[in-house]
Amino acid sequence: MKRYLxxxxxxxxxxxxxxxxxxxxxxxxxxxxAFVMLMTPAGLALFYGGLTRSKNVINTISMSxxxxxxxxxxxxxxxxxxxxGEGDFIGTGKVMLSGITSDTLSGTIPELLFVAxxxxxxxxxxxxxxxxxIERVKFSTFMVFAALWIVAVYxxxxxxxxxxxxxxxxxxxxxxGGTVVHLNAGVAGFVVAMILGRRKDYGKVAIKPFSxxxxxxxxxxxxxxxFGFNAGSQxxxxxxxxxxxxxxxxxxxxGVIGWLSAEWLVYKKATLVGGASGAVAGLxxxxxxxxxxxxxGAIVIGLVGGALGFYGVSKLKTMFKxxxxxxxxxxxxxxxxxxxxxxAIFIADYAMAENYNMASQLxxxxxxxxxxxxxxxxxxxxxxxxxxxxxxxxxxxxxxxSRGLDxxxxxxxxxxx
Numbered sequence: 001m002k003r004y005l006x007x008x009x010x011x012x013x014x015x016x017x018x019x020x021x022x023x024x025x026x027x028x029x030x031x032x033x034a035f036v037m038l039m040t041p042a043g044l045a046l047f048y049g050g051l052t053r054s055k056n057v058i059n060t061i062s063m064s065x066x067x068x069x070x071x072x073x074x075x076x077x078x079x080x081x082x083x084x085g086e087g088d089f090i091g092t093g094k095v096m097l098s099g100i101t102s103d104t105l106s107g108t109i110p111e112l113l114f115v116a117x118x119x120x121x122x123x124x125x126x127x128x129x130x131x132x133x134i135e136r137v138k139f140s141t142f143m144v145f146a147a148l149w150i151v152a153v154y155x156x157x158x159x160x161x162x163x164x165x166x167x168x169x170x171x172x173x174x175x176x177g178g179t180v181v182h183l184n185a186g187v188a189g190f191v192v193a194m195i196l197g198r199r200k201d202y203g204k205v206a207i208k209p210f211s212x213x214x215x216x217x218x219x220x221x222x223x224x225x226x227f228g229f230n231a232g233s234q235x236x237x238x239x240x241x242x243x244x245x246x247x248x249x250x251x252x253x254x255g256v257i258g259w260l261s262a263e264w265l266v267y268k269k270a271t272l273v274g275g276a277s278g279a280v281a282g283l284x285x286x287x288x289x290x291x292x293x294x295x296x297g298a299i300v301i302g303l304v305g306g307a308l309g310f311y312g313v314s315k316l317k318t319m320f321k322x323x324x325x326x327x328x329x330x331x332x333x334x335x336x337x338x339x340x341x342x343x344a345i346f347i348a349d350y351a352m353a354e355n356y357n358m359a360s361q362l363x364x365x366x367x368x369x370x371x372x373x374x375x376x377x378x379x380x381x382x383x384x385x386x387x388x389x390x391x392x393x394x395x396x397x398x399x400x401x402s403r404g405l406d407x408x409x410x411x412x413x414x415x416x417x
Contacts (some may be wrong), residue, residue: 005261006167008200009371010142011368012097015039016240020105020108021093021105021108021109021110022108022236024237025107025108025109025235025237026108026109026110026113027237028232028241029109029113029117029211029232029235030095030113030116030154030237030238031228032117032227032228032229032232033105033113033116033117033228033241034075034103034115034228034229035224035225035226035227035228035229036120036121036124036229036371037068037120037225038221038224038225039120039124039221039222039225039229040064040067040068040120040124040127041064041065041068041137041217042221043218043219043220043221043222043224043225044064044124044127044128044222045060045061045064045214045218046061046089046214046217046218046221047218047219047221047222047276047280048051048060048061048063048064048130048131048134048215048218048326049061049064049157049210049211049214049218049414050209050210050211050212050213050214050215050216050218050230051093051209051210051215051273051326052134052135052209052219052326053135053207053208053210053375053404054136054210054404054414054415055403055404055405055406055407056404056405056406056415057136057414058406058408058410058412059134059135059139059404059405059406059410059411060135062410063127063130063134063139063140063142064127064130064376065125066139066142066143066146067123067124067126067130067142067378068124068127068147069316069359070123070143070146070147070150071119071122071123071126071146071150072119072123073125073147074122074147074150074151075115075118075119075123075252076096076097076115076119076149077095077416078095078096078151078155079097079119079122079150079151079154079155079224080094080115080118080119080155081093081094081095081096081097081098082095082151082154082155082156082158082159082300083118083122083154083155083158083159083162083163083177083402084118084158084159084162084163084164085159085163085293086164087159087166087266088164088165088166088167089156089165089168090155090159090165091154091155091163091164091165097112097115100112100115101253104233105316107235107236107299108235108236109235111289113303114235117232117235118158119286121158121177121180121181121229122154122155123152124157124175124348125150125154125177125180125181125184125185126145126146126149126150126154126180126185126188127146127233128182128185128186128189128328128332129185129186129188129189129191129328129415130142130146130189130194130328131325131326131327131328132186132188132189132190132193132324132326132328132329133193133322133325134325134326135325135401135405136196136197136199136200136396136401137192137196137381137394137395137396138189138331138393138394138396138403139392139409139410140391141181141251141384141387141388141390141391141394142339142387143391144386144387144390144391145192145383145384145394147379147386148383148386149188149383152379152382152383153184153188153375153379153380153383154180154184155311155377156375157179157180157184157376158180159206160369160371161174161179162174162180163298167198168371170364170368170371171287171290171361171364172340172364172365172367172368173288173292173343173344173347173361173364173365174288174343175230175233175244175287175288175289175290175291175292175343176229176230176233176244176287176288176290176291176367177229177233177287177288178284178287178288178289178339178340178343179288179336179368179369180339180372181287181335181336181370182284182287182332182333182335182336182339183332183333183337183340183369183372183373183376184332184372184376185328185332186328186329186332186334186336186358186372187329187333187372187376187377187380188335188376188377188380189324189328189329189332189333190322190324190328190379192253192322192335192380192381192384193322193324193325193382195330195381195384195385196394196395197322197323197395199321199323199325200345200398200401200402202323206365209273210414212271212272212273212276213271213272214271215276215277216273216276216342217367218276219276219277219279222279222280222283223252223279223283224249226248226252226283226287227245227248228247229287230244230245230248230286230287230290230291231244231245231248231290233290233291234291238267240291241293243294244290244291245311246298247286247289247290247293247295247297247298248283248286248290250286250287250295250298250299250300250302251282251283251286251299251301251305252279252282252286252302253279253282253284253302254298254299254301254302254305255276255278255279255280255282255283255301255303255305255306255309255372256275256278256279256282256306257286257303257306257375258274258281258282258302258303258304258305258306258308258309258310259274259275259277259278259281259300259306259307259309259310260274260278260306261305261306261307261309262307262310263310266310266314269398272290272333274310277309277310277313277327278306278309278310279306280309281305281306281308281309281310281329281331281335282301282303282306283293284305284309284331284332284335284336284340285301285302285304285305285306285308285335285336285339286301286302286305286379287336287339288336288339288340288343288414289301289342289343289346289347292343292347292348292351293342293343293346293347293348293351294346294349295349296346297342297345297346297347297348298346300342301338301339301345301346302344304338304342305335305338305339308334308335308338309330309334309335311329311333312327312329312330312331312334313327313330313331316330316334317330331338337369340365340368340369341362341365341366341369343365344358344361344362344364344365345358345362356416367416377379396408396409
């Protein structure tokens with residue numbers, strides 16, 4: 001019984017037995033899906049593009065665009081079947097959306113719409129990971145990696161958390177993807193960054209963002225799209241969706257405040273890049289708790305998320321000495337861990353099962369965190385080596401790295417003067 005009570009708190013993946021289409025829910029989910037789609041080729045692309053150096057802006061944005069294109073393809077071919085098909089360890093039976101028609105329902109919405117909504121999550125997950133490896137990974141290698149990673153890493157983790165997989169389900173509460181998307185992607189990026197090694201001039205020259213303005217604009221688009229990401233994960237236009245919408249905004253705002261406050265205490269500066277990064281950290285932190293936390297919880301979750309993200313980027317990154325180019329692990333992985341733990345702590349009374357036990361739930365959250373780190377870390381490394389072998393090596397040559405990948409790979413410049 002306990003599992004099913006907890007499962008009600010992980011609503012984004014449940015396929016209810018209802019057979020009645022709701023036009024209101026369907027209309028909202030069409031909009032929410034479009035919101036989330038905007039996050040990858042627009043929001044994340046500009047956020048990452050602004051953070052990288054001028055000689056690699058086109059390449060960095062192209063990786064987000066490519067991730068969305070490749071992700072959308074492999075999701076309908078096999079990813080959705082692995083994530084949401086029948087099976088304990090991995091799902092099967094829905095390859096190329098077999099058996100799904102325009103009349104097939106997932107709860108109160110068409111299953112085809114559910115496929116599209118979940119596909120945007122898969123695409124942004126691998127795009128997030130790209131931020132750790134930019135400026136030195138081959139574009140071709142990343143494209144192959146993206147396709148393989150969604151199938152081999154993202155889809156199985158999704159199945160265990162959301163898709164009904166019994167074998168590795170720990171009773172985790174993850175409303176919209178704290179471990180499934182953010183921790184998973186953060187670990188993947190960190191592992192590839194370790195394998196690739198540091199950029200040639202890392203630690204030798206100042207590496208400054210191309211455009212803090214683009215970073216801010218990208219963060220704003222991510223913030224906007226996140227309303228679909230979190231509120232849409234309820235799969236219905238109802239009170240829980242409205243609550244998720246509100247706490248998402250509150251946590252993002254507190255993420256800005258948390259990051260800038262920490263930045264001011266340490267450096268006596270409050271930067272635009274820091275504020276934008278804090279917003280993303282707050283959004284990451286609230287993601288797993290969006291459907292269960294109240295406003296009070298969102299304030300704490302977002303504030304700590306912003307401050308923790310700053311600490312990870314400014315202190316822990318230096319200690320670990322891994323060239324995570326755009327801090328994907330520290331903002332998505334580390335803060336994703338905090339968000340998952342906080343989900344068990346800051347649960348509103350209305351969302352709490354009658355026999356809810358915080359200590360037991362914390363254990364479940366930690367088990368899911370551990371599984372995600374181990375599985376994503378190991379299989380990501382295997383996927384990268386396969387992609388590297390297919391494309392004749394995963395790292396660009398020294399000349400291309402020095403000149404920049406915009407000209408050497410894409411034959412373009414971010415600005416033509």
